[in-house]
Amino acid sequence: MNKSPYQILRKAIITEKGLLVKERARTLVFEVDPRANKAEVKAAVQNAFKVKVESVRTSNFQGKMRRRGRTSGYRVDWKKAYVKLKPGEKAPEYGENP
Secondary structure, eight states, rough: OOOHHHEEEEEEOOHHHHHHHHHHOOOOEEEETTTOOOHHHHHHHHHHHHOOOOEEEEEEEEEEEEETTTTTEEOOOOEEEEEETTTOOOOOOOOOOO
């Protein structure tokens, strides 16, 4: 089954660390679909942003326990992907470091 790049890439992670890595190491940081593998993430970034990808690293995160009064529950588990661009590729603009 073919997924669109926007089903695999959920959102860009715009944090201080994410923007620093983007500027210094040509690496984009995304929250991705937990079932997506590295090859799917690579293809999705190349299709969505029209750039060449050198490598992809992924990391799974457990959902944190949260309370709301007497009720408690867990946030959903999620997956983060660090996508390194090939030398000479321009990183797309989706957030700025102040």
